[in-house]
Amino acid sequence: DAGVTQSPTHLIKTRGQQVTLRCSPISGHKSVSWYQQVLGQGPQFIFQYYEKEERGRGNFPDRFSARQFPNYSSELNVNALLLGDSALYLCASSLENYYGYTFGSGTRLTVV
Amino acid sequence: GNSVTQMEGPVTLSEEAFLTINCTYTATGYPSLFWYVQYPGEGLQLLLKATKADDKGSNKGFEATYRKETTSFHLEKGSVQVSDSAVYFCALSALEGAQKLVFGQGTRLTINP
DSSP states (O other), X not given: OOOOXXXXXXXXXXXXXXXXXXXXXXXXXXXXXXXXXXXXXXXXXXXXXXXXXXXXXXXXXXXXXEEEOTTSOEEEEEOSOOGGGOEEEEEEEEOSSOSOOEEOOOEEEEEO | OOEEEEOOSOEEEETTOOEEEOEEEEOSSOOEEEEXXXXXXXXXXXXXXXXXXXOEEEETTEEEEOBTTTTBOOEEEXXXXXXXXXXXXXXXXXXXXXXXXXXXXXXXXEEEO
16 A cells, blocks of 8 residues: 655745645545654644544644645645745644554755 | 653664663643654654553564653663664654644664674
């Protein structure tokens, strides 16, 4: 079975631009979460979606938004990019009742 | 709020040495505890987990025991290999409306042959 897949793997954007990152969960997993990992730090929780509804949001500005589709895939959007948004964005999927998150390899976003 | 504190790195050991990476946590309720490993240029891989007090998680020679009385989940391995070189993250999961993981800052481990 395929694991959690994320696209693109790398991305370079200019300040002020908008970006969309994509995630496909493991087949059968209904929950998708997004994390931001700045270089040298642990991942920080951004969003969790379950059954297409937002279940939780971390301490991130409104420039960050996400959604989950009927097939449980998800998109993370970031508007008005800042240099500080440069990070590895990780997607994780899990079953309905948490028993272990599986992470994708991430999208490395560089804002210049 | 919930938080995780890991011993600061980097940690450098010789092959076959004994490894301990300390992790303590602060949480309300009864969180699940995890160790994740991140190899260079990759995402996170679940190494082991424990879901209740006194549980021992183990995988690939690594072990950690959920100690509620000391709020700790220290990672140990009896004999490390060069291939164990990576960044290790301790994390907890607490249901707060959302199921979210709270990570420590990570500990970089380098094993020299």
